Amino acid sequence: MKKIFYFLLLIVSSSAFAQQADPCPLTVADIESVFGKGFTAGESNKFGDISSWKFSNQKYSIQINMNSAYGMKVDDYNKMMSPKTVTWKAVANDPDQARIEIRDATKDDLAGTPAIVYIRKDKYVRLQVLGNYYDMDNSKKARLLDEMRDKLVKLKRIPL
Numbered sequence: 001m002k003k004i005f006y007f008l009l010l011i012v013s014s015s016a017f018a019q020q021a022d023p024c025p026l027t028v029a030d031i032e033s034v035f036g037k038g039f040t041a042g043e044s045n046k047f048g049d050i051s052s053w054k055f056s057n058q059k060y061s062i063q064i065n066m067n068s069a070y071g072m073k074v075d076d077y078n079k080m081m082s083p084k085t086v087t088w089k090a091v092a093n094d095p096d097q098a099r100i101e102i103r104d105a106t107k108d109d110l111a112g113t114p115a116i117v118y119i120r121k122d123k124y125v126r127l128q129v130l131g132n133y134y135d136m137d138n139s140k141k142a143r144l145l146d147e148m149r150d151k152l153v154k155l156k157r158i159p160l
Helices: 002-017 028-035 074-081 138-154
Strands: 040-047 050-056 060-068 087-090 099-102 115-120 123-131
Touching: 028 138, 074 099, 074 115, 115 138, 123 138
Parallel strands: none
Antiparallel strands: 040 050, 050 060, 060 123, 087 099, 099 115, 115 123
């Protein structure tokens, strides 16, 4: 009986944090203006103060995550939340102090998923490309990785 009580308590407490996601501050048109045509709005989720949205085309998705920065600076937040093998490259003259995530392919399975982060209006924003954007042609992968990072930097900044 005690186990059932704890199980039910877990379910109730978990559902208290799961919420309907807010509308995404970016639109399909915003994504397509940078990445090209063919995107659709996908899943959106909210858990606690973390909001997540996804836009997809046939080859890859753009994942957007946003949560409170808790008054931290972007470098401090990255240091606290990232594996030690991840490094960050500052985007020159960026008003939101955006950082490009750099992962070593020899140490990290996520090295092929380009991402940028920034803090705006005390929100930590992470934009990431997921999927097969490089058509499995490893000779072009490094160049396309940089191109995708540049496109992420060009997306309209949120929150507005």
